[in-house]
Amino acid sequence: MGLADDREQLALLGRAQRPPEAADTEEEQTGMLESLKSFPLLVRRHPIVWMLALSALLAPFLRCVAEFQVFSIYERRFPDEQELAGFLGLLSGTLSVLEFAVLLFFTRPLIQKLGVHRMNLIYPVTTLGSFAGLAVSHQLPAAIAANINYETLGNSIAAPVDTLNYNAVPRRFLGRVRGITDGLCYPLGIALAGALLWVGQTVLDSLEITLGALVLTVGLLALGHGVGRHYLTSLVEMLRSRSVNLDEVGEGLAKLPPQYAEEVRRLLKSDDRNAQILGVELAARLNPAEFLSELQALLPSADVRLRRALVKLYAAFRPEGLAGQWHSLLDSHEDASRELALELAVAVPALRQQWLDRERLAALLHDPSPVVRGLSCVAAHLTGVRDEELEAACAAVLEQPLGPAAHLAMIQAVRSAADPTLLPLLRRILEHAEPTVQDDALDALASLLDRGAPTEGLEAIAADFLDHPEAPVRAAAAKLLGRIRTATAAERLGPRLEDTSQSVREQAAMALAACGEVALTVAEPYLASQRAEVVEAAITAIGAVRSPRAEEMLFRFLQADFRQVRNNLSWLPRLPADGAWLPLRTALEDSNLRITQRVLHVLGALGHRRTLNCVRRILFSTDERVRADAVEAVASLSHRRFVEPILPLLEAQAMAQPQRNDHQHTPVLQQPVAASELRQIAEQAATSADRWVRVGGILALAALPEPMPGALLREPADPLVRDGQPKPVVLRIRNLYKIQDNLRIHWYTPEGWQVSPSPDGSVFAPTGWLGHGPYVEVRFALCAARV
Numbered sequence: 184m185g186l187a188d189d190r191e192q193l194a195l196l197g198r199a200q201r202p203p204e205a206a207d208t209e210e211e212q213t214g215m216l217e218s219l220k221s222f223p224l225l226v227r228r229h230p231i232v233w234m235l236a237l238s239a240l241l242a243p244f245l246r247c248v249a250e251f252q253v254f255s256i257y258e259r260r261f262p263d264e265q266e267l268a269g270f271l272g273l274l275s276g277t278l279s280v281l282e283f284a285v286l287l288f289f290t291r292p293l294i295q296k297l298g299v300h301r302m303n304l305i306y307p308v309t310t311l312g313s314f315a316g317l318a319v320s321h322q323l324p325a326a327i328a329a330n331i332n333y334e335t336l337g338n339s340i341a342a343p344v345d346t347l348n349y350n351a352v353p354r355r356f357l358g359r360v361r362g363i364t365d366g367l368c369y370p371l372g373i374a375l376a377g378a379l380l381w382v383g384q385t386v387l388d389s390l391e392i393t394l395g396a397l398v399l400t401v402g403l404l405a406l407g408h409g410v411g412r413h414y415l416t417s418l419v420e421m422l423r424s425r426s427v428n429l430d431e432v433g434e435g436l437a438k439l440p441p442q443y444a445e446e447v448r449r450l451l452k453s454d455d456r457n458a459q460i461l462g463v464e465l466a467a468r469l470n471p472a473e474f475l476s477e478l479q480a481l482l483p484s485a486d487v488r489l490r491r492a493l494v495k496l497y498a499a500f501r502p503e504g505l506a507g508q509w510h511s512l513l514d515s516h517e518d519a520s521r522e523l524a525l526e527l528a529v530a531v532p533a534l535r536q537q538w539l540d541r542e543r544l545a546a547l548l549h550d551p552s553p554v555v556r557g558l559s560c561v562a563a564h565l566t567g568v569r570d571e572e573l574e575a576a577c578a579a580v581l582e583q584p585l586g587p588a589a590h591l592a593m594i595q596a597v598r599s600a601a602d603p604t605l606l607p608l609l610r611r612i613l614e615h616a617e618p619t620v621q622d623d624a625l626d627a628l629a630s631l632l633d634r635g636a637p638t639e640g641l642e643a644i645a646a647d648f649l650d651h652p653e654a655p656v657r658a659a660a661a662k663l664l665g666r667i668r669t670a671t672a673a674e675r676l677g678p679r680l681e682d683t684s685q686s687v688r689e690q691a692a693m694a695l696a697a698c699g700e701v702a703l704t705v706a707e708p709y710l711a712s713q714r715a716e717v718v719e720a721a722i723t724a725i726g727a728v729r730s731p732r733a734e735e736m737l738f739r740f741l742q743a744d745f746r747q748v749r750n751n752l753s754w755l756p757r758l759p760a761d762g763a764w765l766p767l768r769t770a771l772e773d774s775n776l777r778i779t780q781r782v783l784h785v786l787g788a789l790g791h792r793r794t795l796n797c798v799r800r801i802l803f804s805t806d807e808r809v810r811a812d813a814v815e816a817v818a819s820l821s822h823r824r825f826v827e828p829i830l831p832l833l834e835a836q837a838m839a840q841p842q843r844n845d846h847q848h849t850p851v852l853q854q855p856v857a858a859s860e861l862r863q864i865a866e867q868a869a870t871s872a873d874r875w876v877r878v879g880g881i882l883a884l885a886a887l888p889e890p891m892p893g894a895l896l897r898e899p900a901d902p903l904v905r906d907g908q909p910k911p912v913v914l915r916i917r918n919l920y921k922i923q924d925n926l927r928i929h930w931y932t933p934e935g936w937q938v939s940p941s942p943d944g945s946v947f948a949p950t951g952w953l954g955h956g957p958y959v960e961v962r963f964a965l966c967a968a969r970v
Contacts, residue, residue, distance in 0.1 A: 702728055
């Protein structure tokens with residue numbers, strides 16, 4: 184790789200490999216003032232934004248008015264406090280059960296049937312009805328109905344729909360919009376309601392207040408209609424620009440109104456392949472029969488992705504009129520057309536029985552297109568035709584060098600058919616497939632296991648691919664073993680925790696955890712690995728088992744770290760901050776950080792992933808209250824015993840001023856410490872199990888006038904402090920960022936310096952060293968260490 188390539192990698196690093204705190208800082212700097220300044224521009228470009236903001240103000244305003252009216256009726260109906268308390272307790276329990284039932288049985292089906300645009304009208308309509316009921320009858324039944332509306336329906340219908348509405352806001356502006364709606368408009372609506380009710384109750388009666396709220400509810404209904412209309416417009420535009428994926432927002436697009444038919448036609452007629460695929464996916468949310476001519480026009484030029492979308496459309500909806508058109512494609516002179524028809528026949532059993540008789544299959548098995556021949560084999564197995572001639576032709580096809588495209592089409596056909604009887608065929612495909620598609624074949628095998636396919640022989644097949652040179656294939660093999668879930672499968676997965684690929688280690692860890700308690704015995708030895716990434720994979724595997732034994736195993740594993748933290752907290756305040764003590768001090772601070780990260784990784788493996796966000800807020804927030812809240816959130820976890828030993832570190836960071844580097848900062852000594860005490864600290868550090876703390880202790884001892892302790896002289900010297908060689912003086916410890924291309928692995932410091940491996944396997948930089956964990960910036964100088 185030349186200098187130009189290295190410069191390109193560094194440029195990519197600046198954009199894609201920023202330290203995590205940098206992104207958080209930008210979010211913090213986008214505060215309320217900046218959001219308000221950008222709000223007019225957002226409104227002009229995305230009209231749905233101002234409607235969401237106004238709805239966020241008006242909805243809580245009307246809720247407060249309804250609550251005021253409802254509790255006025257409750258107070259008048261139950262003058263006795265005990266009787267009122269009993270009624271409210273019974274009502275609260277009933278409404279909670281009702282809310283759960285509506286969420287479970289009605290909300291999602293309604294969203295899927297009506298779509299978000301229509302769902303935006305339901306709560307305003309029910310609110311209008313509740314205020315109308317209060318206006319007609321200011322009695323207990325009307326009050327209960329209004330209470331059900333603003334509490335039960337508000338939480339079970341309005342809140343989920345409101346969350347989905349923000350799918351139509353571009354992701355890069357979502358934080359600003361939510362900051363305005365939730366941080367400004369919502370509390371402002373409550374404040375306005377309180378002020379107006381306080382003043383209005385002295386000059387207006389209950390009926391007049393209710394009628395005023397009724398008028399405002401009409402405005403909420405108009406806003407709901409506007410939000411629903413602009414929701415679809417904005418969402419389709421975002422889909423066209425590919426700023427969101429349809430899978431991410433599909434729940435809000437269950438159905439499209441008829442007026443979007445022209446937009447779908449424009450997408451289907453577009454020259455852009457991605458637009459055509461989007462048009463096919465959106466056509467499924469209208470009436471596909473309206474687009475027969477446009478869909479037919481796509482057939483001759485359809486590539487693999489478009490064919491897949493078309494097959495999925497027909498298999499799900501089977502629009503009348505397309506079956507005959509697609510049947511004729513089997514006789515087309517275009518390879519792509521015959522391939523598409525066969526993919527459809529494999530996916531739809533009824534069409535397979537109608538189209539593919541013995542004579543047709545025999546002809547297709549000798550087709551000039553290798554993709555057609557491969558798909559014909561799949562179709563022949565699915566039809567169940569038992570014919571020696573056909574079986575011989577299929578066997579001959581499988582022995583042919585069909586190529587990656589044909590093998591991939593066959594694997595996708597097996598996956599779409601989801602028929603366990605195809606397992607033997609898929610195994611033969613896997614034997615002859617190219618490495619580029621073997622991972623897809625292994626994934627398809629795993630999917631057939633979910634459909635009830637037998638596992639006999641699959642474990643040995645998966646094990647053969649665990650040593651494959653391609654990481655995706657090894658990861659797919661590990662995933663397959665995780666579906667088999669036998670003790671021997673778990674034993675085979677263990678060595679993959681040491682894989683050089685992170686994706687393979689992660690997949691092996693999750694597959695190992697799926698094997699149950701046996702995974703603990705397999706993964707435990709890897710906790711002692713000298714490679715930090717292997718230890719993390721073992722922690723993930725053990726934690727994902729989620730059993731008391733797994734928790735105890737991880738707690739025992741952390742005991743050495745907890746002892747080191749206690750020593751670090753004892754030593755650091757007594758160490759000078761300069762001279763020969765700087766390397767030890769820096770190593771102790773970095774030890775605190777690494778132990779904190781390890782503990783948080785353990786907690787994440789045990790099911791507390793959100794604690795990672797907490798620690799990020801602790802380390803890099805500029806608000807002391809935010810840091811304190813994050814510490815409290817970590818301390819209140821159910822696995823508190825894991826957190827208690829590192830709480831002093833978190834609390835110290837919460838009370839300190841935020842620093843723009845990667846390690847903990849601890850107080851510098853205020854009073855001089857005796858030389859004998861410092862030497863004792865250095866001697867204890869020199870025997871630490873932590874390599875960097877040990878090196879720091881040895882460097883500190885080497886600078887003292889007294890001889891090196893005899894016990895240290897008898898131990899093998901660390902390469903960093905070997906006598907007669909330049910000795911590094913540690914200045915600071917930083918994190919590294921990893922970029923892996925097809926040739927080698929590159930490590931970069933936050934400043935963009937590249938780190939390259941040396942012949943002995945260590946990793947050096949022009950100014951640094953990489954151990955098994957952090958990057959250590961050093962300057963080289965001769966030390967008079969007697970080691």
